[in-house]
Amino acid sequence: MPRKSIFFDILRISIHQVIMQRRRYLGVILAVALGTSGFIAIITMGRDVKRTLNRDLDLLGGATLIRAYLDAGHKYSKTQQFQPETIEALRAMPGIEAVSAIVSKPSSHASVQRCNVDFHVVGADGSFWDVNSFVPVKGSFFTAEDVSHKRRVCVLGTKLALKIFGDADPVGRMCWIENEQYRVTGVLGGVAVGDLVDFGFIPITTAKEYIPGLLPPQKLYIRCTSWDDVKKVADAIPDVVHRLQLTDSLRIEVKWEELKRVKSMAWWVELFVYFSTVATLILGGFGIWNGMMATVTTRKAEIGLKKAIGAEDRDILAQFLVEAVCLSFTSALLGGVIGRGALEIGSYLLKSRPQDTLFFTCVGLALLFSLVLGAGAGFYPSLRASHMEVVNAIRDE
Amino acid sequence: MRSAMNNASSPAEENIPLIQVLGLTHAYDNGTGPIVVLREVNLGIQRGEMVAIMGPSGSGKSTLLSILGLLMIPTAGSYTVLGRDVLKFDRSSQASFRRTYVGFVFQRCNLIDTCSVYENLEFPLIYAGVKRSERPARIQDALARVNMSHRLHHRANQLSGGEQQRVAISRALVNNPLIVLADEPTGQLDRMHGELVMDHFEQIMSDGDKAVLIVTHDAQVASRCTRVCLLEDGALKSH
Numbered sequence: 142m143p144r145k146s147i148f149f150d151i152l153r154i155s156i157h158q159v160i161m162q163r164r165r166y167l168g169v170i171l172a173v174a175l176g177t178s179g180f181i182a183i184i185t186m187g188r189d190v191k192r193t194l195n196r197d198l199d200l201l202g203g204a205t206l207i208r209a210y211l212d213a214g215h216k217y218s219k220t221q222q223f224q225p226e227t228i229e230a231l232r233a234m235p236g237i238e239a240v241s242a243i244v245s246k247p248s249s250h251a252s253v254q255r256c257n258v259d260f261h262v263v264g265a266d267g268s269f270w271d272v273n274s275f276v277p278v279k280g281s282f283f284t285a286e287d288v289s290h291k292r293r294v295c296v297l298g299t300k301l302a303l304k305i306f307g308d309a310d311p312v313g314r315m316c317w318i319e320n321e322q323y324r325v326t327g328v329l330g331g332v333a334v335g336d337l338v339d340f341g342f343i344p345i346t347t348a349k350e351y352i353p354g355l356l357p358p359q360k361l362y363i364r365c366t367s368w369d370d371v372k373k374v375a376d377a378i379p380d381v382v383h384r385l386q387l388t389d390s391l392r393i394e395v396k397w398e399e400l401k402r403v404k405s406m407a408w409w410v411e412l413f414v415y416f417s418t419v420a421t422l423i424l425g426g427f428g429i430w431n432g433m434m435a436t437v438t439t440r441k442a443e444i445g446l447k448k449a450i451g452a453e454d455r456d457i458l459a460q461f462l463v464e465a466v467c468l469s470f471t472s473a474l475l476g477g478v479i480g481r482g483a484l485e486i487g488s489y490l491l492k493s494r495p496q497d498t499l500f501f502t503c504v505g506l507a508l509l510f511s512l513v514l515g516a517g518a519g520f521y522p523s524l525r526a527s528h529m530e531v532v533n534a535i536r537d538e
Numbered sequence: 539m540r541s542a543m544n545n546a547s548s549p550a551e552e553n554i555p556l557i558q559v560l561g562l563t564h565a566y567d568n569g570t571g572p573i574v575v576l577r578e579v580n581l582g583i584q585r586g587e588m589v590a591i592m593g594p595s596g597s598g599k600s601t602l603l604s605i606l607g608l609l610m611i612p613t614a615g616s617y618t619v620l621g622r623d624v625l626k627f628d629r630s631s632q633a634s635f636r637r638t639y640v641g642f643v644f645q646r647c648n649l650i651d652t653c654s655v656y657e658n659l660e661f662p663l664i665y666a667g668v669k670r671s672e673r674p675a676r677i678q679d680a681l682a683r684v685n686m687s688h689r690l691h692h693r694a695n696q697l698s699g700g701e702q703q704r705v706a707i708s709r710a711l712v713n714n715p716l717i718v719l720a721d722e723p724t725g726q727l728d729r730m731h732g733e734l735v736m737d738h739f740e741q742i743m744s745d746g747d748k749a750v751l752i753v754t755h756d757a758q759v760a761s762r763c764t765r766v767c768l769l770e771d772g773a774l775k776s777h
Contacts, residue, residue, distance in 0.1 A: 151664075158652070162652075446644075451634070453633040453634075530610070
């Protein structure tokens with residue numbers, strides 16, 4: 142008569158043993174949990190971290206910024222401009238974070254009291270600053286609301302501000318541009334600004350209303366989500382533009398060399414992080430293996446006793462294997478909790494939140510992996526326990 | 539195996555010794571040459587017998603008990619239980635034999651400290667495939683036979699030495715085995731608790747269906763057995 146399945150009893154016994162010996166396993170559980178939480182954090186937050194990193198790196202090179210323009214040297218270019226529907230279609234493309242269109246007039250006139258200055262005026266939308274990763278050195282930039290309300294506000298380049306206001310703080314003060322009065326909201330400066338220190342910026346809607354002789358929008362700044370998106374976006378832009386408007390002078394400008402260097406640097410960082418995570422998980426696996434070997438050695442008497450009262454080799458194998466799997470599964474669960482904590486902190490710091498489905502998928506994968514890790518690391522110690530000679534085991538106290 | 543060796547004895551089986559050992563020899567090599575532990579041991583035990591095996595330390599008593607419980611396999615000789623050659627069993631059948639026919643009582647009790655009395659008694663039932671619903675009654679019954687019902691949910695390491703030995707006896711009995719093998723069961727007990735343990739063994743024998751083998755140094759324990767065998771230098775001198 143075959144014996145009834147005792148799997149659930151063995152599962153219960155194993156869980157009981159893991160609970161009873163939790164202090165012995167604490168280090169192993171923490172190691173696997175940290176590895177698992179690292180894995181979860183990397184997968185769920187990776188894209189946001191990369192986005193933040195590339196934004197920061199762009200301050201130095203603008204690797205994910207694509208400039209699309211209608212070539213001013215071309216014979217038809219003066220009559221050509223980016224149509225609103227083309228800009229909207231580009232904004233909807235996958236891999237693009239933001240698109241900013243500008244209009245400009247090379248020679249404008251500004252004055253404050255007795256000071257008169259000629260400068261380059263640019264009409265920009267509210268996303269211009271984010272797309273170009275600009276930060277104000279004083280005050281703040283005008284916003285999308287200022288643009289939609291056609292407010293007469295302006296941002297001055299540092300050099301232009303110095304010319305108009307001297308050493309005085311220009312923020313909040315008024316100046317005249319093309320015979321209209323504007324309030325200065327902020328000053329643009331910094332490493333990435335380049336020759337824009339001589340420029341003045343006003344909302345694009347205001348510019349269209351009040352600045353005569355303005356050139357149409359012939360230049361777009363396109364910010365990609367990450368450096369992985371740059372190539373496919375650059376390749377896809379001409380198709381989108383040509384589908385929606387007639388033009389023969391479209392030019393795409395990408396900083397390929399900077400992009401290559403940023404990707405190379407990021408690859409090494411990613412490799413290091415992945416290597417650290419895998420190393421932690423492998424160490425956790427060795428920890429389980431080592432812990433189970435020690436357990437088998439210290440519990441020889443128990444193994445011998447159980448065999449003496451009728452346990453078969455496979456019962457002992459199953460018990461220790463289930464113990465190892467319980468250990469790794471518990472660790473992965475704990476890793477999920479720590480990972481969730483890391484995700485919450487990361488979301489707060491990066492000000493972006495990954496989808497919950499991605500998190501739960503990662504936790505599911507981690508739990509699945511933990512089963513493999515526990516079974517793999519616990520197999521040899523369990524096999525050793527199951528093959529132990531009864532009389533030798535039972536005499537060991 | 540279970541069908542061939544049934545607990546309920548048929549008329550034909552009544553004449554067959556429960557245990558029959560012939561020419562049992564066991565030796566091992568410690569690197570300097572073979573050391574013979576048991577020499578040509580012949581022994582027959584019937585149901586209802588309580589046999590004491592005595593002898594000086596190192597005479598092979600525990601080895602003989604281990605072989606009878608199939609904890610180890612002898613170098614030579616035959617060993618039959620109810621006429622069946624159990625030495626031919628594979629590892630799985632040996633385990634099945636132990637959980638079905640044999641109850642062990644060890645000198646050091648060998649209870650699992652981290653488990654309760656209930657859990658310690660549950661292990662043999664689990665390995666025997668007894669339904670979970672049947673286990674509490676059988677455990678209570680086995681504990682009641684050694685007056686330990688009140689300690690059901692205590693951890694093993696919370697019991698005194700005497701109490702642990704009584705739990706070990708009830709663990710040996712919980713599967714209602716035909717053969718009880720006890721290795722110095724009173725060795726660590728005082729006189730009073732030793733007497734109590736022997737009372738329990740006599741109670742086990744009372745149904746006349748089982749056999750008990752006790753390895754002991756204690757003449758008083760031996761005097762309460764139905765037969766005494768003397769083992770000297772691996773050979774059975776008298777029985």
